[in-house]
Structures are given as structure tokens and as C-alpha cells.
Amino acid sequence: MTKPTAANPRSRRSLLRAAVLPVGVAASLVLVPLPGAVAAPSADVLIAEVYGGGGNSGATLKNDFIELANKGGAAFGLDGFSVQYISGTPGANSQWSVTPLTGSVAPGARYLVAEAAGTGGTVALPTPDATGTLALSGTSGTVALVSGTAPLTCKTAADCAAEPRIRDLVGFGTAVVREGSGPAAGASNTDAVARAASLADTDDNAADFKAGAPTPVNGKGESTPGGDTGGGTGGGPTQPGTVRIHDIQGTTRVSPMVGKAVTGVPGVVTGTRSYGSKGFWIQDATPDADPATSEGLFVYTGSANPTVKAGDSVLVNGKVAEYYPNQAGGGQSITQLTGPVVTVLSSGNPLPAAVLLDDTTVPAGYAPDAAGGSIEGLALRPAEYALDAYEALEGMNVEVRDVPVVQATDEYHELWVDARSGDKRTKRGGVVYLGYENPNSGRVMVQSLAPEAEHPFPVANVGDQLTGSTSGPLDYNKFGGYTLVAGALGAVKDNGLKREVTDRALPSEVSIATYNVENLDPSDPADKFAQLATGIVTNLRSPDIITLEEIQDNNGAVNDGTVDADQTVAKFIEAIKAAGGPAYDWRSINPENGKDGGEPGGNIRTVFLFNPKRVSFTDIAGGDATTAVDVAGSGKWANLTASPGRIDPGNEAWASSRKPMVGQFAFHNKKIFVIANHFNSKGGDQGLDSRFQAPTRSSEVQRLKQAEVEHAFVSKLLAADPNARVVSLGDFNDYQFSPALKALTKDCVLHDLVNDLPEKERYSYVFQGNSQVLDHILVSSALTRHADYDVVHINSEFAVQASDHDPQVVRIKP
CATH class of the missing domain: 3.60.10.10 (Endonuclease/exonuclease/phosphatase)
Incomplete structure (x- = not known):
């Protein structure tokens, strides 16, 4: 099968978005690398966060922890693996300490290893995926992810760089054993060191990690113990906090609050998803006046089905994260909340009015040009570029009306429509791609929130029309980019497309x-x-x-x-x-x-x-x-x-x-x-x-x-x-x-x-x-x-x- 981009043979519906990639703040300084321990850059499981201040003076958390993340596209088995720790300046008698691991880490998910508890702190970790007794220093040390459970023997950066069992290694504080130009800086009793939003692994601990408040997340996406991930009261917030959805979304593609915990974020539930990447969308009923800031947000509930329903007015605590459904392919990220604790204030509320996608809201211009660089840091200009317009509506309730189908229903129960009448049409009702500079900005994928067994997806050919109103949250997925996940689907008008028959050749031809x-x-x-x-x-x-x-x-x-x-x-x-x-x-x-x-x-x-x-x-x-x-x-x-x-x-x-x-x-x-x-x-x-x-x-x-x-x-x-x-x-x-x-x-x-x-x-x-x-x-x-x-x-x-x-x-x- 030849595809313009790489295609995954597994069901796209089950892989709409795998587990979350919650992240820390991106590194702001790139250092010239000097010799150091190097475990080849990871394409799958790596060390995402290290905290050694648990239970120490001034700490809130009771335990040290090590958090892994899987940025690959498939589950990664950890049976037979271990995390290991050695002091920042190992001496002749220093030994690596070992915590064996079991189970697996899902694609895009986290894996939390709880380590030793101190005498202080007031908050327990979320339920860990593995538990050990490593007593990490709050300020300096080295942690390694190792294939095998036998203790490492290397004690220098060079020796550890030559150790083939090391999958990833993080030196922090003043650690002698580290990757790249230097150890990760800033670890303390109150601060962990964590990778940036993209989980980049450049083999330079100083550049890849930044200090900040510890944000432990387990394999279920939980960041607080006993949190209610989908509804009910469950000890959740009782009053709106100071942060609104538009504050979280900001005016660029990446949230200005990524990696931070937020409390009491208000919104009305506009849709729920209990398959694939489970969770629900909320939207602020009192938006701000800035067209660049989205008022919608996805709340990721991990392995738990959401128990809220459309029309619920909720308050949500959680951690702000950016998830990249197609990171390796250069795809956009989704701003979302992870490890949610939810309070339902009322039910049966009207949903916020859907934004109509048409020529007035989707510009003909497609994307700003960054000369091949990332556009993530650019201020959104939704009146000029379609990709900016879609990003400014991310998570919000949107709508298309009486639109042409421009790609037929596929085996994954998806189709494409075109929301702009100005896009170049084919003779048979599609849109034709005639140059790199004109990608047809009105193209949007349509999926259904309802499971196929409950509400069969309409079968349509190119040139048919999706009549009436189709509305739901605007999502993003690795197989189709910006996607209208429909809570309400229009009907298909069959325009009778026929398979062509070519002319017969003459005997002389x-x-x-x-x-x-x-x-x-x-x-x-x-x-x-x-x-x-x-x-x-x-x-x-x-x-x-x-x-x-x-x-x-x-x-x-x-x-x-x-x-x-x-x-x-x-x-x-x-x-x-x-x-x-x-x-x-x-x-x-x-x-x-x-x-x-x-x-x-x-x-x-x-x-x-x-x-x-x-x-x-x-x-x-x-x-x-x-x-x-x-x-x-x-x-x-x-x-x-x-x-x-x-x-x-x-x-x-x-x-x-x-x-x-x-x-x-x-x-x-x-x-x-x-x-x-x-x-x-x-x-x-x-x-x-x-x-x-x-x-x-x-x-x-x-x-x-x-x-x-x-x-x-x-x-x-x-x-x-x-x-x-x-x-x-x-x-x-x-x-x-x-x-x-x-x-x-x-x-x-x-x-x-x-x-x-x-x-x-x-x-x-x-x-x-x-x-x-x-x-x-x-x-x-x-x-x-x-x-x-x-x-x-x-x-x-x-x-x-x-x-x-x-x-x-x-x-x-x-």
C-alpha cells in the first residue's frame, strides 16, 4: 500500500490518542556538549522525571520517585528491567542500588517508580507502578534505566557511556556520571528535574532537563491519589480557581502553563470518549474576547472511562500537558489536563454554541512560514491561517453544515469534508491538490463520538453531501490532523457517483x-x-x-x-x-x-x-x-x-x-x-x-x-x-x-x-x-x-x- 505518509496498519480508532505525555517546561538554553556518558537517544522508553527530595525538609511529597515515559508507538515491556541509582560523586566503595521493574508502559504513557520515604511531607504519591527503596539525594546523583537487574559497575561518565545495558541515564546536581555537557541543574528538596514538553533526548542532561515542582504521574495518568477522573465529588474542588481554559490554552500552540498544576478550572462538558484515548472535553461558557485563545480543553482520564456527561457543569483540578499524537512525523500537539479530579456542579446545561467552520472562519491561507522551523512559538493569527484558526478552536465545539464529502468513509469509520467553498473542486466533487502552496485549507476529518455498535457511521463517497449540522469538539489525531469528533452527525445525501469506464481502443491503437x-x-x-x-x-x-x-x-x-x-x-x-x-x-x-x-x-x-x-x-x-x-x-x-x-x-x-x-x-x-x-x-x-x-x-x-x-x-x-x-x-x-x-x-x-x-x-x-x-x-x-x-x-x-x-x-x- 503506498501512502503519502507512513500508515499504521493497526486500528486508528483504537489509537486515536494513546496515553498522555505530560511534560515539563521546555529547556531554554542549548549548551555545547562536552564528553559525558551517552545512552543512545531513545525512541521509546526513557527517564522523564527524577525527584529525590521526598520527605525532606520543606517537601510536600512523602517519597522520592523516578518517572519513565514511553514516547514510542507501541507498548514497552519492562519485565527484567530496573532503575538504578548511585551517588553524585561515587567513591571506591560506592555501589549502584537497584529497583526491579515489571509490567509495561503504554505508548505515550508514564510509569511511576516510588522510592524511599522521608520523615516529612504530607502528600502521598499516586498509586505507583513499581516500588523500591532507593534513597535518592535531593540535590545530586545519577539514575539509570537498565536492561537487567544486576547492579551496574561503572562509576565514571566514560565507563557508563560504554555500558550497553544502559537505556537512559540522568545525572543531576553535581553528578560525575551524566550525559552530555553537564548534569541537570536545580534539583532540591522542593524541585524535581524533568524533561521538556517534547520528551527530547539529545544526550545532554543539562539541556534536556529543567528543575520545577515535582509532578508524578502513574501509568493510569493519575497525578493525585484517589482522584476522581470523570465525575462525582471524590474530594474534588468546590470553588472555581483563578485559572480559566483560555489562560491554559494561551495564544500559541503550546500552553504557557505546561507542567503546572491547576485547580478549579470551570467548564461545561461538550463530549465524552470511552474508547481510544479516554476522557472528555470542557468549554468555558464565558469566553474572553481574544480570538486566538481557545475556550475548549480535553481532560484525559487515563484508563478510566469518564463518568461525566455532556451538559455537566464541572470544576477540574489537573496538570497541564502537551500531547503529541504524531510527534515523530512533526504533528501538532494537544493541550490537555491530566490526572484530573472533577466536581460536577450541575447537569443538563446547554452546550456552548458551536463555531461554524466555513469561508468566514477558515482562511484560505494555510500556515505561517517558519522557513522549515517550528511554528509552535508563533502567536496565532486565526484570521490569516487555517492551521492557526483550527488551533485557536482546539477542544471547542465546532460545526459544519451541508458540506461536500471529499474523501470517502474508510474502514476506521472516518470521512473528510471540505468547509470552504473556495477550495479547488474536482470534476466529481472532491478537492484537487495542485501545488505545495495550495493544500486546500477547508479539509477536516469527521469521526463520531458514539461507538460504531451504538451508532453506525454513515457510508459516503466523494461528491456526496453531509447535510444538516455535524457538530462536536475539534480534536487532532496522528492520522488526519484536525478532526471534528461529532456528537451530532448530519445525514448523507447520495449524489450517485459512478465508477468510470474508459473508451474502447480502436483496432489501430x-x-x-x-x-x-x-x-x-x-x-x-x-x-x-x-x-x-x-x-x-x-x-x-x-x-x-x-x-x-x-x-x-x-x-x-x-x-x-x-x-x-x-x-x-x-x-x-x-x-x-x-x-x-x-x-x-x-x-x-x-x-x-x-x-x-x-x-x-x-x-x-x-x-x-x-x-x-x-x-x-x-x-x-x-x-x-x-x-x-x-x-x-x-x-x-x-x-x-x-x-x-x-x-x-x-x-x-x-x-x-x-x-x-x-x-x-x-x-x-x-x-x-x-x-x-x-x-x-x-x-x-x-x-x-x-x-x-x-x-x-x-x-x-x-x-x-x-x-x-x-x-x-x-x-x-x-x-x-x-x-x-x-x-x-x-x-x-x-x-x-x-x-x-x-x-x-x-x-x-x-x-x-x-x-x-x-x-x-x-x-x-x-x-x-x-x-x-x-x-x-x-x-x-x-x-x-x-x-x-x-x-x-x-x-x-x-x-x-x-x-x-x-x-x-x-x-x-x-
Whole structure:
């Protein structure tokens, strides 16, 4: 499956937001690192906070504690791990003390280790996830997260840096053993040291940690013992405090109060969620006059279902946190309260009026430009930029009315609508993506607050209309950015979108198509093969030549070294025959095991199907996974040195990516060179809605190199025969305006046929509500005047899909 951004195969509904990432204040000083102990920067579990003043003079908490956090995307098992402690200046007889750990820490969650109690303090920790007896110093020492429970033996920064069992290490105060330029500063009887909001791990304790009031949070998201996380009185606040929601949200993307405890925050509950990231939204019924400060806030209840309900007027105590649903991908954060203690004052109150999302509230401008840097510190300008407008409404009750559906309902019970009438429409009712500078600012994902079993989500295709009012809190999630989580859903008006059927080729025309069949293997259900075959026979009119992308090996994602795909192809050919199509022949080249990317074990590759009654394939021996195809002869005698053959497969441009396959065909005794392509995916790119603007499209670098390699080969072929008939087609995983496609078409070596279509028809794929081009058919100049090109829309706009791509076909009079 090719996606413009990395996709997680697990249910997005269950991963809307995993457990919270409560954080401290971001470090304000970056120091030049000096030699120190270094445990490689962590992508998952690390030490988030250390407090050694528990029970000491002036302390409120009774116990020392160590808090871990998991910033990864999967649960991390801690069985067999330990946290260990040694004094700040260990001597010859100093030993590391050990607290063994058990259980696991959920993605995005915390794990609290309670350590020794002092004689003072008045407040107990929230229920810890592990308990030890380490007596940490309040001012200086070193804590390590260790794989194993045997005590460490290292006592210097250099020796600990070489210890492979250390997963993370924090030296504080005047600790000799620390990471980077120096230990974390400021630890005391009243102050802990904690990582910044992003949980950044730069291997420099001085830069990564800052002192502040201790804020212990356990694996359930609790920060105070016995707190009521969703309703009732439970010892909660009885009077409004001085802090309001707009004070917490502030005028930038990150709360000015992050990491701080707040009490008695008033609000009306606007929605509750008892699946995925559990909690509820509150909104202030008496907003301020600043349009940049949101009046809504999510209250995260950890593993507990919220017991409040919409319309409850509540007071909430909690800790302010920023949660990043897609931190690694550059996504925005969500300001929220964690470890809540809640008092319900009254029920049945009217919800605050929803803000209507339309042309008057969502600007055409999309995002401020920070030259690739973070926009988090910039003051929000909601009248100028859509991302600022959405952020200024984060957590608030919003509404869309009578809006077009611009991406069909998916398997996760989501769809996309467009709230701006000014966004560029496709011919069939979507919105078309025509340039990096115009991402269509009105696109919003819609989900439902109601579980699917209680209220089935509407099934809609692109071009349908979500009629009436759809309203609910405005959330943010890693798979779709800003999301209207609907408490009230409008009805779908079916506008009757039909799957297209291309024109029939004339006897004098050769028809050549491309189709990404989305990880096809023999274990796929017969219905998928039948649907794909119907697309070939009925909608594409049985093209003479078809390049297929994402054909997997004979046992699909089973990773056992199998690379043959003859069973996959044979099953597909039989399905085509059953649908009334021709008996296709085929050619392909098996990839090296595990070298072409895609689903692990799947060994995806491109395949030529061809109708031997209409065209012939010129077999030229010598093509394999590692041998580069070349050009021999000149003029009308120009030929490939191998057919099928791979274009420069050893070039580093094709690392972990599919290699283009070229084949030599003949139609009415006229030679046609066909190149099947599947360039590297967009995985790892920052999204359009990234907190970094302009977003970094890191995957473009490799595709540009791939395009340059293929351009050189086509140039060599055309140098041998300027009249060579070349068709290069497939899933290029990039846009017609991208650097890669510009490189492929440089000097008019190839012409991208999608640019001949009207703008409203330029798309083959829909992602995050944008109809866009990923698949292309390019031709050499000998064919530009005789090419009739069509993107056949049968998948991307529909809730029921055989593939996530639309096929394309060109009819050529060679």
C-alpha cells in the first residue's frame, strides 16, 4: 500500500490518542556538549522525571520517585528491567542500588517508580507502578534505566557511556556520571528535574532537563491519589480557581502553563470518549474576547472511562500537558489536563454554541512560514491561517453544515469534508491538490463520538453531501490532523457517483495501462481478485499491456525468503479470464529477498501483463535482479540488452525500493519500450499540517535520484533512436509538480500526460481529503501527438475499493 505518509496498519480508532505525555517546561538554553556518558537517544522508553527530595525538609511529597515515559508507538515491556541509582560523586566503595521493574508502559504513557520515604511531607504519591527503596539525594546523583537487574559497575561518565545495558541515564546536581555537557541543574528538596514538553533526548542532561515542582504521574495518568477522573465529588474542588481554559490554552500552540498544576478550572462538558484515548472535553461558557485563545480543553482520564456527561457543569483540578499524537512525523500537539479530579456542579446545561467552520472562519491561507522551523512559538493569527484558526478552536465545539464529502468513509469509520467553498473542486466533487502552496485549507476529518455498535457511521463517497449540522469538539489525531469528533452527525445525501469506464481502443491503437493492486497475494480473498479483474476487463476495457504494481510473492507477508510470484500472477490472470477478459501472458523479474521495500516479507514487484493476441513481447535473455539493462544498436535497430531488464539496479537511488523494469514490445511490427515504475514511498515526510512549516519532505530526495537515473537511461535510448516509442508508467509516489517528475520530464525527454488533463481531473489517489496525483503515464516525443490518456476513477473516491489507487490507461497510435 503506498501512502503519502507512513500508515499504521493497526486500528486508528483504537489509537486515536494513546496515553498522555505530560511534560515539563521546555529547556531554554542549548549548551555545547562536552564528553559525558551517552545512552543512545531513545525512541521509546526513557527517564522523564527524577525527584529525590521526598520527605525532606520543606517537601510536600512523602517519597522520592523516578518517572519513565514511553514516547514510542507501541507498548514497552519492562519485565527484567530496573532503575538504578548511585551517588553524585561515587567513591571506591560506592555501589549502584537497584529497583526491579515489571509490567509495561503504554505508548505515550508514564510509569511511576516510588522510592524511599522521608520523615516529612504530607502528600502521598499516586498509586505507583513499581516500588523500591532507593534513597535518592535531593540535590545530586545519577539514575539509570537498565536492561537487567544486576547492579551496574561503572562509576565514571566514560565507563557508563560504554555500558550497553544502559537505556537512559540522568545525572543531576553535581553528578560525575551524566550525559552530555553537564548534569541537570536545580534539583532540591522542593524541585524535581524533568524533561521538556517534547520528551527530547539529545544526550545532554543539562539541556534536556529543567528543575520545577515535582509532578508524578502513574501509568493510569493519575497525578493525585484517589482522584476522581470523570465525575462525582471524590474530594474534588468546590470553588472555581483563578485559572480559566483560555489562560491554559494561551495564544500559541503550546500552553504557557505546561507542567503546572491547576485547580478549579470551570467548564461545561461538550463530549465524552470511552474508547481510544479516554476522557472528555470542557468549554468555558464565558469566553474572553481574544480570538486566538481557545475556550475548549480535553481532560484525559487515563484508563478510566469518564463518568461525566455532556451538559455537566464541572470544576477540574489537573496538570497541564502537551500531547503529541504524531510527534515523530512533526504533528501538532494537544493541550490537555491530566490526572484530573472533577466536581460536577450541575447537569443538563446547554452546550456552548458551536463555531461554524466555513469561508468566514477558515482562511484560505494555510500556515505561517517558519522557513522549515517550528511554528509552535508563533502567536496565532486565526484570521490569516487555517492551521492557526483550527488551533485557536482546539477542544471547542465546532460545526459544519451541508458540506461536500471529499474523501470517502474508510474502514476506521472516518470521512473528510471540505468547509470552504473556495477550495479547488474536482470534476466529481472532491478537492484537487495542485501545488505545495495550495493544500486546500477547508479539509477536516469527521469521526463520531458514539461507538460504531451504538451508532453506525454513515457510508459516503466523494461528491456526496453531509447535510444538516455535524457538530462536536475539534480534536487532532496522528492520522488526519484536525478532526471534528461529532456528537451530532448530519445525514448523507447520495449524489450517485459512478465508477468510470474508459473508451474502447480502436483496432489501430495499442492500449497501455498501469494499476497499483495494493499488496496482492494468493491469500487475499477471492472478492479482491474479482474486483480488480472487473476493473481490468470492464472499466479499463482489457488493455493490451498492463503494468501492475505491488504484486507480492507467493506467500505474501510471510517472511521466509520466498520471492517467486507465479502463483499470485496466475490467480490474477484466471480472475481476469473469469471476468470475461483475455488470457494474458506475463513477464517480471524476481527481486532480491527483502531488498525492494514494501510490506516486510511481501517482496512486492512490478509485473507486465500483455495480451499475446494483440501485442508480442520481445524476450532478450540476461535480465535479473542485479544486472543493469543497457541499449544496443541505433536507429530502428536500437534494442535493449535484456527484456525484461532492470534499470541500474545497483544504484544507491534504489536502496530499499523497487527498481524500474523495462520491456520491449511490438504492436503491428512497431517497437514500443515500456518502463514499469514504483518509486519509493512518502513514508517519513512531515504532513501538510505539521508544526514545522514549510514541512520537510525527506522522501523526495530519493525519488529525485531515482528520476535522474531513469532520465539518464531514457536519454540514452533516445540518443540511440530519437524516434523511439517510450512509455514510462506506474506509481511514482509523487505529484506532477514535484522535483522528481520535473527531473523525469527535463529537456522534454518524457512528457507527463496528466498535465494535458483539465486541472479538475488531475488525480489518481485521495489522501487526507486531497485528490492528488501519484500515478503517471509519461511518453516520449514520438508518441505525444498520438496519445489518448485517461485516469479511470474506480477506487479512490469510493468507500468500497479494490485498491487505494485509480488505474490509468493511454491509447496510442504508434
